[in-house]
Amino acid sequence: MRRAALATAVLACTALGATLLPSAAQAADTPLRDLAAAKGVYVGNAVAGGKLSGNAQYSGVAGTQFNSLTPENAMKWGSVEPTRGSFNWAEADQIVAFAQAHNQQVRGHTLVWHSQNPSWLTNGGFGATELRGILQQHIATEVGRYQGKIYAWDVLNELFNEDGTYRSSPWYGTLGVGFVADSLTWAHQADPAAKLYINDYNVEGLGAKSDALYNLVRSLKAQGAPIDGVGFQAHFILGQLPSTLQANLQRFADLGVDVAITELDVRMQTPATDAKLAQQGSDYATVVKACLAVTRCRGITAWDVSDADSWVPSVFSGYGAATLYDEGYQPKPAYRAVATALGGTVSPSPSTSASTSPTPTTSPSPTATATASPTAGTSSPPAGNRCTAAYSVPNQWNTGFSGSVTVSCPAGASLSSWHLDWDFTAGQQLTQAWSGVCTQSGKHVSCANATWNGVVGAGGSVTLGFNGTWAGSNPAPVVTLS
Missing domain, CATH: 3.20.20.80 (Glycosidases)
Structure with a gap:
């Protein structure tokens, strides 16, 4: 990019509290x-x-x-x-x-x-x-x-x-x-x-x-x-x-x-x-x-x-x-x-001329329709801590998907480290993760913070991201934060 004046504006960012489908x-x-x-x-x-x-x-x-x-x-x-x-x-x-x-x-x-x-x-x-x-x-x-x-x-x-x-x-x-x-x-x-x-x-x-x-x-x-x-x-x-x-x-x-x-x-x-x-x-x-x-x-x-x-x-x-x-x-x-x-075949989309996001369309594929629904899993915060974890699926295709878990702390609460556990009940398999370290044994997934993002301050949040595969369905799991 060719404008020095852009540096401050481009680097500024806002943490979003919700993820749209x-x-x-x-x-x-x-x-x-x-x-x-x-x-x-x-x-x-x-x-x-x-x-x-x-x-x-x-x-x-x-x-x-x-x-x-x-x-x-x-x-x-x-x-x-x-x-x-x-x-x-x-x-x-x-x-x-x-x-x-x-x-x-x-x-x-x-x-x-x-x-x-x-x-x-x-x-x-x-x-x-x-x-x-x-x-x-x-x-x-x-x-x-x-x-x-x-x-x-x-x-x-x-x-x-x-x-x-x-x-x-x-x-x-x-x-x-x-x-x-x-x-x-x-x-x-x-x-x-x-x-x-x-x-x-x-x-x-x-x-x-x-x-x-x-x-x-x-x-x-x-x-x-x-x-x-x-x-x-x-x-x-x-x-x-x-x-x-x-x-x-x-x-x-x-x-x-x-x-x-x-x-x-x-x-x-x-x-x-x-x-x-x-x-x-x-x-x-x-x-x-x-x-x-x-x-x-x-x-x-x-x-x-x-x-x-x-x-x-x-x-x-x-x-x-x-x-x-x-x-x-x-x-x-x-x-x-x-x-x-690039040689792909894409689904039709609604008009996007409005300033707001377009209303999601219904996929003609029964499989895609059945699996486009997960938005967020519930969170079980540890005793004495009001921080929460929210599971979402920002992107999903064919037999693959991209997921995230956002750990958020309100005013008056914070974490020095975090650990997440959930079960993939429909046979989903984790293939890679970032901004955290994850392992999967059978249906159980366990993730911990990376070395650089363990601290979640009051009013702050961090996001763990991952890719996975699914077949048949992809329901959102219940995530436990500890």
Whole structure:
């Protein structure tokens, strides 16, 4: 993303006290990640750590629908090194751990950018030798920390102005164009297995800016610099996709590098209407099809999980509704268009032009109808403690489902650790869990807090997430909190 002013707004999050049911259509659909994997690509999204731990709807969608995650702000320089030589890895580590628990890859974003840098860096007045050393050390430290855990890095972000000239930045102004190859080299030295990308916006179609990027990549390849891919952000306006998108992706691929759609959203003037949402679905499908048509296109990453999380309204006045999910975390026509473009078959949905979440439809499948009903199990709080646990199923499909248990404490109550027990009475089987440690023996499931989320303060909550399988029915169990 390209606006420094977004950092505070994007990182802010609200813990939700209730979980809405997915529509029956969503419950019956195959997750996007599975459809994408069958096509040999990934489908990802940008996430914030606070929402992964504080919003069950958000984490449920992020964990089940996508097989790649991009930290939205957590790995940017201003977030990880706010003071020179002093690093804060908490949110970045949390996202990486979530991805590992969900069998997802991570795109590191971003190491070298003109924006969202700490004031000590932008106002430091460093000379070329010192600045080069600072840059090298930062790249080595961050990439080295996540060696083997990051599939690809957006090493360099937004290098060019619209006319194809280099953007003014501390790096270009002090170090000259050589900082580009140097940054790639240092990243490669820190993690030789990671794929290294240059990422930019408004380069999706043919034009002066994309030509400048093309010429840079060609030059880097000729130099032998370790450049593996080019990321095309794809922040589009409704109905204004470049007609040369596929051809442009292909010409970069022909240079011998991978390409990827890295920050896809399609904004519209609000309020949304059925016609606008239909056009948005068509736009999303066009992007997916363009990627699938280019052999070296590795995947598509959407930017922000839902319209409730999107950066767009805070930057583009009067615009919004840019993502795959509405503000109630219900799938929009764009979600269904992406699924169809990936080869899936999706259930029909009601109109989603209203500002509230659409009313769930009834699935035509008897099995899906029978299993879409679980919302919450009851809780048995320990004696002397008014904290409670609520079981929910944010997402369910075919023979799989994503569940969560939210442990909440009201004012005047707290926990230093927590333990959950329940029985799956219909033969459900746990397959993976995150934000906690779970085991299953027969029908009995036992889960304890992770090392980092045992404390639940007064008025606070934590959420355990998990995936499982079911056959026949999937009733909500009674959960015991101890």
